[in-house]
Each structure stands twice: as C-alpha cells, then as structure tokens.
Amino acid sequence: MKQPNFDAIDNLWKERLENASAPVPENMWERIEHARHKKKFDFGVAWWILLPLGILGSIWFLNSQPNSNTETAKTNNKLLILEEAINEFVDTAVANNLEQNILPVTEDIVSAENDIKTISHKKTVVTTLAKKENLNALDNHFNSFFNTKNALTSATSHNTTQVSAYHLPKMAFPSFNSLEKQLPHTVFSNFSAKLLPPSNNDNDVGGFECPQDKRSNCGKWEIVGLGKVLYPQRHLSISGNNSSETAAETYLQTRKDTEKPEFAWSSGILAGRKFCSGLYLRTGVAFSQIHETFTYETPATQSTTITVTITTVQPDGTTSTQTYEQAANINGVRQITTYNKHQFWDIPLMLGYEKKLTKNTALQIESALWFNVWYKQRGTMIDYTTNLPANMQQAAYFKQSAGLSASLGINYVANIHKNWALVLGVEGRKMFKDLSNPNKHPLTQKYNLYGLNFGIKYAF
Amino acid sequence: MTEQELIRACVQKNKAAEKELYLRYSSKVMATCLRYARNSADAEDIMQDVFVRIYDALPQFKYEGSFIGWMRRIVFTIALRKYQRFLYKHEKYNIEAAANIPTDNMSIFDQLSLEELFHLIQKLPDGYRMVFNLYVIEGYTHEEIAKMLTIDAGTSRSQLYKARQLLQSWILAMQKINL
Numbered sequence: 001m002k003q004p005n006f007d008a009i010d011n012l013w014k015e016r017l018e019n020a021s022a023p024v025p026e027n028m029w030e031r032i033e034h035a036r037h038k039k040k041f042d043f044g045v046a047w048w049i050l051l052p053l054g055i056l057g058s059i060w061f062l063n064s065q066p067n068s069n070t071e072t073a074k075t076n077n078k079l080l081i082l083e084e085a086i087n088e089f090v091d092t093a094v095a096n097n098l099e100q101n102i103l104p105v106t107e108d109i110v111s112a113e114n115d116i117k118t119i120s121h122k123k124t125v126v127t128t129l130a131k132k133e134n135l136n137a138l139d140n141h142f143n144s145f146f147n148t149k150n151a152l153t154s155a156t157s158h159n160t161t162q163v164s165a166y167h168l169p170k171m172a173f174p175s176f177n178s179l180e181k182q183l184p185h186t187v188f189s190n191f192s193a194k195l196l197p198p199s200n201n202d203n204d205v206g207g208f209e210c211p212q213d214k215r216s217n218c219g220k221w222e223i224v225g226l227g228k229v230l231y232p233q234r235h236l237s238i239s240g241n242n243s244s245e246t247a248a249e250t251y252l253q254t255r256k257d258t259e260k261p262e263f264a265w266s267s268g269i270l271a272g273r274k275f276c277s278g279l280y281l282r283t284g285v286a287f288s289q290i291h292e293t294f295t296y297e298t299p300a301t302q303s304t305t306i307t308v309t310i311t312t313v314q315p316d317g318t319t320s321t322q323t324y325e326q327a328a329n330i331n332g333v334r335q336i337t338t339y340n341k342h343q344f345w346d347i348p349l350m351l352g353y354e355k356k357l358t359k360n361t362a363l364q365i366e367s368a369l370w371f372n373v374w375y376k377q378r379g380t381m382i383d384y385t386t387n388l389p390a391n392m393q394q395a396a397y398f399k400q401s402a403g404l405s406a407s408l409g410i411n412y413v414a415n416i417h418k419n420w421a422l423v424l425g426v427e428g429r430k431m432f433k434d435l436s437n438p439n440k441h442p443l444t445q446k447y448n449l450y451g452l453n454f455g456i457k458y459a460f
Numbered sequence: 461m462t463e464q465e466l467i468r469a470c471v472q473k474n475k476a477a478e479k480e481l482y483l484r485y486s487s488k489v490m491a492t493c494l495r496y497a498r499n500s501a502d503a504e505d506i507m508q509d510v511f512v513r514i515y516d517a518l519p520q521f522k523y524e525g526s527f528i529g530w531m532r533r534i535v536f537t538i539a540l541r542k543y544q545r546f547l548y549k550h551e552k553y554n555i556e557a558a559a560n561i562p563t564d565n566m567s568i569f570d571q572l573s574l575e576e577l578f579h580l581i582q583k584l585p586d587g588y589r590m591v592f593n594l595y596v597i598e599g600y601t602h603e604e605i606a607k608m609l610t611i612d613a614g615t616s617r618s619q620l621y622k623a624r625q626l627l628q629s630w631i632l633a634m635q636k637i638n639l
Binding site: 006013016017019020021031036 | 479482486487488490491494495504507508509511512515569570574577578581596597599624627628
C-alpha cells in the first residue's frame with residue numbers, strides 16, 4: 001500500500017508552529033502573581049510554626065496532669081456486714097407491711113472518701129407498691145450490688161534543587177582558561193565534577209559543579225522533630241559513705257521493693273547543619289520524663305462504716321426514711337500506688353554521620369552529649385527516717401541540679417518528599433548525674449535509657 | 461540583560477527580572493499552550509500554571525539546553541497532567557482504514573492563519589493532540605513519546621496517524637469551501 005507523504009506536511013506544521021508567538025491576555029501577569037502568592041504557603045512555614053507549638057503544648061499538657069494515685073484496701077470480711085444490713089432492711093420492710101413490689105429507683109454511691117479508713121457507702125432506695133414475697137429480689141439486688149462493687153475501694157531529599165558549586169578564589173588561578181591545564185585531570189575525575197565557566201560577576205572565576213546524584217542533600221540546614229520511647233534502667237545503690245550501714249541496706253531494699261521503673265519518653269526539636277561529607281551537627285531542646293510506680297502496703301487493721309439509707313413510700317403516699325449504719329473493723333491492708341515522674345530538660349550537642357543507602361534512604365550513626373537540667377520529681381517514695389511514704393517534693397529527696405549524659409544511636413532515614421524525611425532508630429543513653437540528695441538518704445540513683453527514636457526531618 | 465543573567469536574577473527572587481522574563485517569553489509560551497490545550501480558556505489556565513512552575517523550578521535549570529525548550533517541556537507536563545485521564549492508552553483505530561486522504565496539494569496551508577492552525581490542533585482528541593505536538597513540533601520519537609505518555613509506541617504511531625488524517629481532512633474541507 002502506498003504510504004501517504006506526511007513528512008512534507010509535518011514540516012509545514014513545524015515551520016508555522018515551532019517558534020510561533022500568540023497574544024497573551026492582558027491580565028495574565030496578575031493571574032500568575034496571584035497564583036504564586038497563594039502558593040507561597042507551604043509546609044516549611046507550617047513546620048516552623050506548628051512543630052514548636054505542638055511540642056511546647058504537649059509538654060505543657062503532660063506537665064499539667066496531676067499525679068494519679070490509687071489506694072486500694074484488701075479485706076476479707078466485708079460481706080458479713082452487708083448481709084446484716086440487708087437483713088435489717090428486709091425486716092424493716094416486712095414490719096412496715098409493704099405488700100407490693102419493691103422497686104429500686106435510684107442507687108448510687110454517694111460518697112467515697114479518700115481516707116480508706118472511713119469509707120462510707122450510702123444507698124438510697126425508694127420503694128413503691130411493696131410486696132413481701134418480692135423482697136428476695138431486692139435482697140438479691142443488694143447482694144449483687146455490694147458484691148460487684150468493691151466496698152472498700154476508694155475514689156479513688158533527596159532533591160535536585162541545589163546545585164552545589166564550589167567556586168575557587170579569584171586569585172588562585174589567573175584565568176579560567178588556564179585552570180583546566182593547571183589542575184591534573186585526575187582531580188576532575190576524582191571529583192566527578194564539571195568545570196563551571198566564570199560568570200559576569202567579577203568575583204567569580206568559575207569552579208566545580210558537583211553532579212546532583214553525589215551532592216544531593218549536602219550542605220543543608222535541617223530541623224528535626226523527634227520523639228523517643230525509652231526503657232529507664234535504674235541504678236540504685238548505697239553511696240560510698242554509708243555502704244556498711246545495715247539501715248542503708250534495708251532502705252535500699254525497701255526502695256527496690258516499692259519502686260519500679262516503667263518507661264520514659266522524650267520529645268523535642270533539633271536544628272543543625274549537614275555537611276557535604278555526610279557529617280552533621282545538631283543542637284536543640286527536648287523534654288523528657290521517666291515514669292515509675294511506687295507501691296506500698298500498710299499492714300494495719302482498717303475500720304469501715306457502711307450506711308444504708310432507705311426511703312419508703314407508704315401505700316398512703318407518705319414517705320419515711322430510715323438510716324442503717326454498720327461499723328466494723330476489717331482485717332486487711334491498705335495499698336497505695338503512686339505514679340512517680342522524673343522530669344528534665346535536655347540540651348543536646350549531636351555529631352552524626354549520614355550514609356546514603358539508596359536514592360531515598362540513608363543510615364545515620366550519631367552520638368550526642370546531653371546537658372540535662374533536672375526539672376522536677378513528683379510522686380511518693382519511702383522516707384529514710386520514718387520508713388513511711390513521703391511526698392518527693394516536700395522531702396526534697398532529689399537534687400534539682402544539672403548533669404550530663406551521653407548517647408549513641410543509629411537511625412534509618414526515608415525521604416518522603418522533596419524536603420521531608422522520616423527517621424526511625426534506636427538509641428542508648430547513659431546519664432552520669434546522681435539524682436539523689438545525700439542529705440536526705442544514703443542512696444545514689446542514676447539511669448540508663450534505651451529505646452526507639454522516631455522523628456520527622458525537614459531539610460532546606 | 462542576557463538570558464543567563466535574567467535567569468540568575470529570577471533565581472534570586474528579583475521581582476523586576478521575573479516580570480522581564482514573563483514579558484520576554486510569555487507570547488511564545490502562550491503559543492505552546494494553545495497547541496497543547498483544548499481551547500483558549502484551557503490554554504490560559506495552563507499558561508498560568510506554567511509560569512508559577514517556571515519560577516519555582518528555575519533553580520533547577522542547568523543551562524544545558526535551550527531555555528525556551530525547557531519551558532515548552534513544562535507546558536507539556538502541565539497539559540499532560542490536565543488531560544492525562546482523557547488520553548487513550550490503547551489505540552483501537554484501524555491505521556489503514558482511511559489512508560487515502562491526498563497529501564500532495566496543501567497550498568491552502570499557507571493561507572491559514574495561526575489562529576486557525578491552533579484551532580485545528582485544539583479540535584483533535586487530547587491523546588492525538590499530545591502525540592502530534594510531541595512528534596511533529598517537538599521532534600520526539602515514538603519510543604520517547606510512549607515513555608512520556610505511558611502508552612505503547614504502537615499506540616503513539618497510531619494516534620499520530622489518526623491525528624494527521626483528521627487534520628488533513630479538516631484542511632481539505634476548508635480548501636473545498638474556499639474553492
């Protein structure tokens with residue numbers, strides 16, 4: 001089949017259109033300017049504003065939360081009291097000749113005082129149309145109610161935007177043309193670099209342009225929002241002067257028995273510079289918190305009072321209220337659990353090296369010296385003198401001083417956008433400073449922290 | 461100011477240079493937009509996006525090719541993004557079905573205005589228009605076009621053929637009307 005001769009026509013089209021110009025609408029420049037202005041809001045700006053606010057807000061929120069303490073009484077004879085109360089209630093109902101259904105209308109624990117020794121339970125029952133044979137239902141209800149409630153529980157870049165050009169000092173070489181002759185060829189091949197011609201700028205005599213693939217992400221400022229979830233390994237030991245004292249040893253054992261490190265977290269923002277060699281330097285601020293639980297049982301006999309208030313509506317419409325109160329000594333212990341917090345501010349000086357793995361991933365090895373300011377300790381601990389629980393702050397068991405710690409970490413970095421990368425890694429940190437106040441007790445208390453790093457990095 | 465100086469000034473966010481760059485190249489960019497767009501309104505939208513993108517991407521321009529060629533590539537990218545979902549990925553037309561349109565007498569071509577030429581190209585289906593522009597005007601091969609549009613090279617050939625035939629038929633129809 002004969003092929004049509006399109007080449008000639010293609011040429012006609014090309015000649016007419018390749019370098020054609022067309023009139024531009026008058027308002028086009030304004031439209032472009034408007035669109036560019038709208039576009040100027042980018043995540044970089046949001047990052048600068050929102051991240052520090054977010055971190056500070058989180059710290060404020062977490063710091064403002066009160067320590068939560070729970071107190072639990074462990075007893076074994078509470079049901080006896082309840083049965084008595086119920087029997088008395090039933091007897092009273094019978095005595096009042098109530099003949100129809102007894103319907104509990106409201107029931108609630110009205111008060112449960114913080115002091116476990118005098119917990120009171122109040123139960124209000126409004127009865128209407130009572131009937132004797134249905135009292136068992138109410139009895140069961142009471143039993144069910146008091147059994148299920150613990151009667152003694154109180155309230156309880158890769159990117160390609162940056163051309164890295166290393167310009168030579170003007171006086172280094174007399175002219176650009178002679179530059180290539182003076183530098184051995186191997187210099188260029190080792191650098192894999194290409195010579196840039198001098199620009200019209202008097203101070204520019206040309207230089208090397210690094211290829212994008214070898215120089216991407218180099219020589220950049222970086223901001224890193226970081227979070228850490230850590231396990232606090234506590235070292236509690238008798239300080240040198242008291243190591244022979246039995247009392248100190250007993251106290252050490254009591255502290256170990258009553259306190260248990262749970263977890264730690266850290267959050268902060270770092271900023272720094274990454275150099276073309278892959279090395280980076282960072283500093284910033286972070287807030288960290290170590291969580292521990294303090295558990296203590298008082299081996300004392302507890303006294304409990306149970307109050308049952310019954311309001312009855314008589315068949316004639318009148319109401320009467322009767323209060324039944326039972327007080328008894330209950331054999332049991334009081335268990336106190338307090339969630340202790342050690343809070344501190346960190347100012348790190350970090351040195352790291354980033355090795356590119358693929359186009360969008362990298363491995364970082366970093367070490368840091370952290371300047372820690374011990375900010376606050378909150379919670380309960382055993383007092384050395386009284387051997388009873390005491391408030392940490394009131395007793396000033398800790399020194400509110402500063403200390404140093406050192407860390408080593410390895411991170412995996414994955415670029416998720418032109419300027420953004422996710423960071424995930426592991427870190428170990430040794431804290432050198434003893435937290436204890438030697439005037440208050442004979443123990444030293446230090447921590448090592450091990451855990452996960454996660455963060456998001458913005459490079460520009 | 462040379463082109464290179466102008467670009468460098470724009471990279472440094474010099475407002476006057478940005479306006480100068482626009483004034484210097486906007487008419488050529490507009491013509492390119494008209495070739496890739498379905499109509500004038502679309503061409504204006506593309507032009508706006510193109511210049512926003514140009515100013516953003518100027519630091520990436522490496523002076524390795526012509527600046528106008530680089531801008532035309534951006535026009536194509538923006539237009540492709542706009543029409544991509546309308547492109548035919550697999551051409552099903554029979555290439556030989558209408559291969560008998562005469563191509564020897566094209567004297568009317570010179571008589572057509574630029575506006576009429578743009579109009580003819582804009583009448584093409586999106587995929588045909590893309591391939592026609594890339595092959596005939598920009599000079600890409602079918603393999604390159606296939607890669608750019610994520611279609612088969614055969615589809616590119618087929619769409620080019622159909623585009624040519626449609627344009628030929630429209631031009632010949634105009635010729636008859638003029639006679």
